[in-house]
Amino acid sequence: MTADIAAILLQDGIANGAIYILLATVLVLVFTVTRVIFVPQGDLVAFTALTLAAFDAGTIPGTVWILLFGAAIALSLEMLEAVARRDRARCVRSIIQFGVVPVAVALLAVLLVPKDAPLLWKMAVTCALVTCISPVIYRIVFQPIASASPLVLLIAAIATHLGMNSIGLQVFGAEGVRTQGFSGPPLSFAGQLISQQVAGVVASSIVLVFVLYLFFHRSLRGRALLAAAYNRRGAEIVGISAAAAGRTAFIVAGLVGAVSGLLVGPMTTLYYDSGFILGLKGFVGAIVGGLAIYPLAAAGAVLVGAVESFASFWASAYRDIIVFMLIIPILFWRSVVNPHAEDGIE
Amino acid sequence: MIGRLLALAPFIAVAVAALASLVLPAYQVSVATYVMIASIVCTGLVLMTGIAGMVSFGQAAFVGFGAYTSACMSTQFGLSPWLGLAGATIGAAATAALIGVVTVRMSGHYLALATLCFGISFYFGIGNADAFGRFNGMTGIPPVTVGGFELRSERQAFGLVLVALVLSVAWCRRLLASRCGRVLRSLRTGSTIAETFGANAQRHRLLAFVAAAVVAALAGWLYAHVQRFINPTPFGLNASIDYLFMTVIGGSGQVWGALVGAGLVTVIKHELQDLLRPVFGATARFELLVFAALMIIVLHKARKGLWPFLQQVVASHMPPRAPVAPVTLTSRRGRPDQGLPVLTAIGLRRMFGGLVAVDDVSFDVRSGEILGVLGPNGAGKSTLFNLISGGLQRSGGELSFLGAPLARVSARDMCVRGLSRTFQHAALVPEMSLIENVAIGATHLGRCGIVAASLGLDAREERQLLGWAQHLLDRVGLGDRAWELAGTLSLGHQRILEIARALAADPVLVLLDEPAAGLRANEKTLLAELLVRLRAEGLAIVLVEHDMEFVFRLADRLMVMNFGRRIAFGDPEEVRADTGVQEAYLGVAA
Incomplete structure (x- = not known):
């Protein structure tokens, strides 16, 4: 291997790592707030790319139907509960949350995105669609069992992933897509040629992580989320609703998932079921940080990206295996550094 | 009839499956x-x-x-x-x-x-x-x-x-x-x-x-x-x-x-x-x-x-489980002579960040004695229990058990040494029967492992351990409910069950964390009688309890804690007269 190849591999690794950072950050966020290991995050990433590709092809993306169908279920669940409690304010709120907003976004996607619309507008609508799906998932699957153990929540997350996989195949079909991204002549940086795509991905990732940082440390909503993450009961007592915190965390997860999908779409061909492996790699990165420490999780994500890109050069067929088996030494290291008390299943 | 059928159900199922395989299509x-x-x-x-x-x-x-x-x-x-x-x-x-x-x-x-x-x-x-x-x-x-x-x-x-x-x-x-x-x-x-x-x-x-x-x-x-x-x-x-x-x-x-x-x-x-x-x-x-x-x-x-x-x-149709014959195990440890110190603590401290939960607490417990520990909520009693029983590590101070100094305290080690405890919030396995819950207490008395259990070589030991558990259930008065599930017990009875489990470990010292909470008056009397009998057998007992009357009736010596400190220690009558104690409880101005 020459230095040139190594440099190219490293670039690739860093670009992938930048996406895993986003996934890892969101996984950590959702886990700390709701204790859900949000496996379907990867599916959202894949759905984003598939949605954008559908817009490019001039068809109505299947995401619209997923959103409408999911929102209908969420709305009926919410209304049943609100009516049973005679809570009129909640009725109105849930009609807006799960009725008006999803329908508006769906109409937008159906009516106002012609085939030749500018790429940025398509991307924006794609983001809106995918972001709306995420809180719907939270409402249907996780909110009713919010107080269950992480293990039960994990099983539910895996079940959700299975369901999304099945829907994905139905509405998007089995073909893979590759979307448009940053294009143009490569940039020169410190004597290295760097493609615009790589530069764009890294820059977007850094900006997004910075925005998330500002959100959590400067805004009231973000701080409330952190409070809920730190102590659920305590947060409820001072008036922070755990359900609202969970919903916010999932909205952020959806948004970041959508952006990750836009970034990763041009770099690799995505299928309806590609998301799972992507999400899992982000997860391996997140575990480096013990599912809690943001900068470490980011470093872990870059490590995963780099290992993956070098592994694909040396032993392409075993690329994923090498990445996933990385988790064993990482877990070993973590268990030595920071052994946790075990929590029972109930 | 249905009961007998149900007991045989697994065998019937196997027979049916075997027969079905002969007649069903491939x-x-x-x-x-x-x-x-x-x-x-x-x-x-x-x-x-x-x-x-x-x-x-x-x-x-x-x-x-x-x-x-x-x-x-x-x-x-x-x-x-x-x-x-x-x-x-x-x-x-x-x-x-x-x-x-x-x-x-x-x-x-x-x-x-x-x-x-x-x-x-x-x-x-x-x-x-x-x-x-x-x-x-x-x-x-x-x-x-x-x-x-x-x-x-x-x-x-x-x-x-x-x-x-x-x-x-x-x-x-x-x-x-x-x-x-x-x-x-x-x-x-x-x-x-x-x-x-x-x-x-x-x-x-x-x-x-x-x-x-x-x-x-x-x-x-x-x-x-x-x-x-x-x-x-x-x-x-x-x-x-x-x-x-x-x-x-x-x-x-x-x-x-x-x-x-x-x-x-x-x-x-x-x-x-x-x-x-x-x-x-x-x-x-x-x-x-x-x-x-x-x-x-x-x-x-x-x-x-x-x-x-x-x-x-x-x-509802299952036949009731056959009762287990009670067995009295002879204690494997030599009990210390009446009145010898079992546990000695000198200057015990525990800090949580800047908060000192237990501050410079010294006391000792002797065999055949009940030491009552009193104190308002948040006085550090439960933390003290955890320091002694190995739930928490101390930040400072000396601890010795039966004369042997303890450098690090782990729960498992303390159990083997002869310390046993109950919990303030009953920690039982709700879907297990009473007798099995008690038998968990006797775990370290048994030898048979997974291999012996798989081969059925543990039958004799199991009879002993379950018999011992039954004996202790009889002692605390729950003997006739041995095969009911622990989750069905009232809160008060759960605490009693915890005492039986603690005794199953064949301890020299038991720590009881509010054992009388949730008990009715006559049940309290029975509990008090049990503790008196245990004391007479040479057991050392540390008793945390909010029911003053209960504690004063039983305790040989008393320790009162407030804000993590020991504010009084000694004879119950002296403690009762202590002005510091009266302040802590009655809020008399200093």
């Missing part, structure tokens, strides 16, 4: 064979997930491990499938032990994710390896031979799998009823109970994980030699998820749940495919969506699965 026999193989995997998962509270998303990989190991050994080296079975189970045990050692020390979801990664890696690994025929798999696997006779037909394979299933279920049930099994069953509630009574929780967790992997490898071995060709598909992640769902839907707390789940899920999947195909077309995988939805509904509405519903119906 196709149905082979479907039933695969359901039984799945049931074997689920039996292991019950042990691991339902009982010990760990989740595995890589169980199918262990099945594949067993299948491929034995297939390789028999096709490429021409070895007998029986050697393959040995290779498969030993290999799976070693792999599981490696993954387990790395993860059992951490929270549950790490193990789940490690198994997930292992499962995916295994699938891609064998799918890309030339030695295993890549994704095409391996063919020409020989059938199992018994005494020179090859089991080739569907019916013969059915027989083999049925025997394996019966053996695994029987083994699993025997293991769960044993000394190790009781500790395993306590792990669902966390590590506290196991560690407090001298059992290594991590080791037991690892044991459950390895046992589940071995059972999975057995299923894989059967699969390989029944189907006679294998490829990676049935060992992928989806299969692992299926196994887990079968276990959860069936009811992961009971071995029978595994059988119900495996049968139900296989049938539902099959039927759904047939049902949905004409509606959505052959390519749609909507059965997965329906399946996922079902799973989520089960998690929402019946997290313990379907078996408990069946069990309710069955339980």
Whole structure:
């Protein structure tokens, strides 16, 4: 291997790592707030790319139907509960949350995105669609069992992933897509040629992580989320609703998932079921940080990206295996550094 | 009549299954064979997930491990499938032990994710390896031979799998009823109970994980030699998820749940495919969506699965369990002479960050004495208990037990040394019977391990341990309810049950954390009589209690704490007259 190849591999690794950072950050966020290991995050990433590709092809993306169908279920669940409690304010709120907003976004996607619309507008609508799906998932699957153990929540997350996989195949079909991204002549940086795509991905990732940082440390909503993450009961007592915190965390997860999908779409061909492996790699990165420490999780994500890109050069067929088996030494290291008390299943 | 039928139900079921395999068409026999193989995997998962509270998303990989190991050994080296079975189970045990050692020390979801990664890696690994025929798999696997006779037909394979299933279920049930099994069953509630009574929780967790992997490898071995060709598909992640769902839907707390789940899920999947195909077309995988939805509904509405519903119906008809003959174990430790110090603490301190929860507390407890500890809420009494019993490490001070200085205090070690305790918030295993809960206390008195339990060599010891538990239940007055579930007891009786469990550990010193809370007046009197008798037998007792009258009636000496400090220590009458104590309790101005 020459230095040139190594440099190219490293670039690739860093670009992938930048996406895993986003996934890892969101996984950590959702886990700390709701204790859900949000496996379907990867599916959202894949759905984003598939949605954008559908817009490019001039068809109505299947995401619209997923959103409408999911929102209908969420709305009926919410209304049943609100009516049973005679809570009129909640009725109105849930009609807006799960009725008006999803329908508006769906109409937008159906009516106002012609085939030749500018790429940025398509991307924006794609983001809106995918972001709306995420809180719907939270409402249907996780909110009713919010107080269950992480293990039960994990099983539910895996079940959700299975369901999304099945829907994905139905509405998007089995073909893979590759979307448009940053294009143009490569940039020169410190004597290295760097493609615009790589530069764009890294820059977007850094900006997004910075925005998330500002959100959590400067805004009231973000701080409330952190409070809920730190102590659920305590947060409820001072008036922070755990359900609202969970919903916010999932909205952020959806948004970041959508952006990750836009970034990763041009770099690799995505299928309806590609998301799972992507999400899992982000997860391996997140575990480096013990599912809690943001900068470490980011470093872990870059490590995963780099290992993956070098592994694909040396032993392409075993690329994923090498990445996933990385988790064993990482877990070993973590268990030595920071052994946790075990929590029972109930 | 119904009761007797139910007791015989497992045998009847096996007989019916054996007969059915002779009359049913070959196709149905082979479907039933695969359901039984799945049931074997689920039996292991019950042990691991339902009982010990760990989740595995890589169980199918262990099945594949067993299948491929034995297939390789028999096709490429021409070895007998029986050697393959040995290779498969030993290999799976070693792999599981490696993954387990790395993860059992951490929270549950790490193990789940490690198994997930292992499962995916295994699938891609064998799918890309030339030695295993890549994704095409391996063919020409020989059938199992018994005494020179090859089991080739569907019916013969059915027989083999049925025997394996019966053996695994029987083994699993025997293991769960044993000394190790009781500790395993306590792990669902966390590590506290196991560690407090001298059992290594991590080791037991690892044991459950390895046992589940071995059972999975057995299923894989059967699969390989029944189907006679294998490829990676049935060992992928989806299969692992299926196994887990079968276990959860069936009811992961009971071995029978595994059988119900495996049968139900296989049938539902099959039927759904047939049902949905004409509606959505052959390519749609909507059965997965329906399946996922079902799973989520089960998690929402019946997290313990379907078996408990069946069990309710069955339980009312079950004949009552035969009472166990009480046994008095002679104490293995020499009791210290009356009045000698058992525990001595000098200058004990514990800080939580800047907060000093226990500050410079010194006291001693003597054998044959009841030391009462009083203090308002937040005075540091429970922290003090945890420092002594090993729940927490002290920040400073000296501690010695029976004259031996203690450098580091661990709960397990203290139990073996002769300290036992109850908890302020009763820590029992609600779905276990009273007598078994008490027998957990006697865990460190037994010797038989998992091997002895599997072979049934622990019968004598079990009679002793359960008899001892029955004896203690009789002592605390719960003897006639021995086989009821602990979860059905009132809060007051749960505390009494905890006392029986603490005594089962054959202690020199017991720490009782508010034992009288929630008891009625006559029950308090009975409890007081029990404590007096225990004192007369030379036991040292530390009693934390808010009921002043109860404490003053019983205590030989009293210690009063406030804000983490000892504010009075000595004779009850002196303490009662102490002005500091009156201030702490009555708020008299200084």
